[in-house]
Amino acid sequence: MKTRPCFTLMGRACLALALSFCPLMMVNAVAAETSAAPSASALENSVVKVFSTLRRPDPYKPWSKAAPQDVTGSGVVIDGRRILTNAHVVGYASQVQVQANGSGDKIPATVLAISRGMDLALLKLDDDSFFDSHKPAPRANVLPDVRDAVLAYGYPLGGTSLSITKGIVSRIEFVPYRFPASGLRIQIDAAINPGNSGGPVIAGDKMIGLAFAGAQNAQNIGYIIPNEEIELFLREQAAGKTDKDGEGKPAMFDVTQTLENPALRSLLKLGKNVEGVVVMSPLKKDAGYPLKEWDVITHIGDSAIDNQGMVKLNANSRVRFQYRVQQVASHGAVPLTLVRNGAVMKVSLPVSAQRPMLIGDLQGDYPSxxxxxxxxxxxxxxxxxxxxxxxxxxxxxxxxxxxxxxxxxxxxxxxxxxxxxxxxxxxxxxxxxxxxxxxxxxxxxxxxxxxxxxxxxxxxxxxxxxxxxxxxxxxxxxxxxxxxxxxxxxxxxxxxxxxxxxxxxxxxxxxxxxxxxxxxxx
The missing domain is CATH 3.20.190.20 (N-terminal domain of MutM-like DNA repair proteins)
Known part of the structure; x- marks a missing residue:
């Protein structure tokens, strides 16, 4: 299913479309008010509207830039007197401004750090005194559970004031974001529309993640980037590392497949007690590379991998085993347990954040x-x-x-x-x-x-x-x-x-x- 980023192009929403969204937002806003936590006003005060003028590259006229586009999104104040938003809201921005809820003033901002792979960006403001009256939104340090109630804050099309929509956590998955990055993604059924990008999603009285996309041709499917991914991004930024440095989230790029088919298991002579995934195409063919074709990976770190290639996330959720890479990687390697020709063995697999491609992307640059x-x-x-x-x-x-x-x-x-x-x-x-x-x-x-x-x-x-x-x-x-x-x-x-x-x-x-x-x- 395709997803769409949820910033909005200013001036392009027609009146009929705006009116069609207003009743839903008003109903959801009323529902939110009746169940709001005591700190609701403080949370609302931490949410900002982001205005960007983007000058994207024109790959077919590489000597010039594409025509300017004015877009809007949302953002949230975090610790360190910074604002967190989505990369797609401010990527290639020639100008960024933020506006607080209920304020008529726009404050110039600068992009401090950006991760296009995970669609996250940090802003700093020209007027640092803004943060004296707009405090950080508290962030939860654990993942929510499926069915937890959530509130999505932001500035979607259909109006100019802060919108709050209500829903629940529908599922948690580990999925590709922008190649080569993958990460956890939380699906919610609260309305996420163009303009919500970069707005916080709240469970209880704490932020659990950042809205970034909605599903195309589907209803009541919105996606958020959970705090776990946000914390990884913030740690990389604090260490002065960027996507272009080849730093970032470590990942496995070896191709594996599930072990559900009985004939495949018979070919590999696997007993019923052996579960995992089979390696079909190792990233490298070198003799010294730890993985070989037909290896069966049974554990990543201490986490057992089942025959669908999944590991336990919590009591109610499973995710793809590659999720554990970012948790157990140390010094550029992850420990794996595997079965090769019937023998159990442990290996240390090199991992990295980048996979060089013959046809790469611009990574935020303009074309040469x-x-x-x-x-x-x-x-x-x-x-x-x-x-x-x-x-x-x-x-x-x-x-x-x-x-x-x-x-x-x-x-x-x-x-x-x-x-x-x-x-x-x-x-x-x-x-x-x-x-x-x-x-x-x-x-x-x-x-x-x-x-x-x-x-x-x-x-x-x-x-x-x-x-x-x-x-x-x-x-x-x-x-x-x-x-x-x-x-x-x-x-x-x-x-x-x-x-x-x-x-x-x-x-x-x-x-x-x-x-x-x-x-x-x-």
């Missing part, structure tokens, strides 16, 4: 690019693939032609190829491209016969070329090969930039490589 004559080169990223991923016809065509953006979607980088280099935009109009079809989205294979490993490598190859002609081949069957005169391409670059109002021929990182050595004839 290089413009050479009428051609724009960039990296193949998840963001670049986003449009194609939602179009079945485009995906089918890319697959048919063997475009690596599709055929190598889940591959890891290697020595031969660190990343994919793509034609990031249609060719700019120019006589040098006469007779060539649009190569937008094609992956560059080689320059004058030299395989391209990365965007930086491509820039280096173009920089150091002395041949009169450049031959650009693409990594797909049925694709054209482009041959262009090198000196004319160099000469055309400036006019292309001027004609299209582009400030620089390259992003700062690629421009530094291009300028390290002046190519002959330039």
């Amino acid at each position: 690019y290089f413009i050479y004559g009428p051609i724009v080169f960039s990296r193949g990223t998840a963001e670049f693939l986003a449009s194609a991923s939602s179009n079945a016809t485009t995906l089918a065509a890319m697959s048919f032609y063997g475009n690596p953006l599709v055929t190598r979607r889940g591959d890891a980088p290697d020595a031969a190829r660190e990343e994919l280099v793509v034609i990031a935009a249609p060719f700019f109009p120019h006589k040098l491209m006469t007779g060539y079809s649009n190569r937008f989205g094609a992956v560059v294979q080689s320059i004058n016969g030299v395989p391209v490993r990365s965007l930086a490598h491509l820039v280096t190859l173009l920089r150091d070329q002395t041949d009169e002609l450049l031959t650009i081949r693409f990594d797909q069957h049925g694709g054209e090969t482009i041959v262009v005169p090198r000196k004319e391409m160099l000469a055309a670059t400036e006019s292309v930039l001027t004609d299209n109002g582009i400030r620089s021929e390259a992003s700062p990182d690629m421009l530094k490589i291009w300028q390290e050595k002046t190519p002959a004839g330039k």
Whole structure:
């Protein structure tokens, strides 16, 4: 089931939609008031509305940014004179402001830390005196139980004042968030709508988590990030670690499957007393790697794994066994008990927060690019693939032609190829491209016969070329090969930039490589 982030675009909710939400919010707000704890007013005082102006990247015009978007979400005051909210509310923000409940003033804020993987962010305010009258919401130090009553605080569309909706905890699971991060997720049936993102969810008189998404095409399904995940994020932030440092939550990336099938168990000669998961694809094939194909993992730390790959969370809940990694990992490794060829053994498995991908994501950065004559080169990223991923016809065509953006979607980088280099935009109009079809989205294979490993490598190859002609081949069957005169391409670059109002021929990182050595004839 797909989930949708629950910030809202300002000005886009029509009056009819706003009115359709008002009765539900009013009823829920009344219900909340009748059962509120004595500290309800203090809790309400800790909830803020977050206003952000976002300038997201434009992967198809990597030299520019997408048009500004004004969005709103929610946030909550926490210890340390900070405000906690969702990453998707403030990611790529050029401006952030917060507004307290019942206040007409907006206070400028700055993003202090962000975890895009777990969708969490911390804000600090320009006016620190705000926290003198707005105290932190107390946080529970244990998970709620299924059926516990909850109140969701926030600023969803349909009105401008604080909304409070009532529900119960429906389930607790360990699920993927944003690759490669996974974490606990609490499902509640309280209404979670666009604008609720970053608002606290309260059980009793303490916060149990942060609202972040609702399920698409479903009713009464909302999701919150529990305090356990929030505390991990805060500890990482206190230690000065970020997603880009390769730090964060440790995880297992080995592929396993359940042991429910009798034939599979028979093949492995497992007795009825052996439960766990079977390793189908170890992360590494090295001889020294602790896991091998067909190993059966029976315990992670002291926690027994059942035949569905689950471990006990509490008396009423089970979650995927990978949840225990973040609890038992020490010095970059987790202890496992496994059965291999009938023998029980204990191993120490290396774990990390990152899994390098041939097609990665921007991790909050803007795309790198290089413009050479009428051609724009960039990296193949998840963001670049986003449009194609939602179009079945485009995906089918890319697959048919063997475009690596599709055929190598889940591959890891290697020595031969660190990343994919793509034609990031249609060719700019120019006589040098006469007779060539649009190569937008094609992956560059080689320059004058030299395989391209990365965007930086491509820039280096173009920089150091002395041949009169450049031959650009693409990594797909049925694709054209482009041959262009090198000196004319160099000469055309400036006019292309001027004609299209582009400030620089390259992003700062690629421009530094291009300028390290002046190519002959330039």
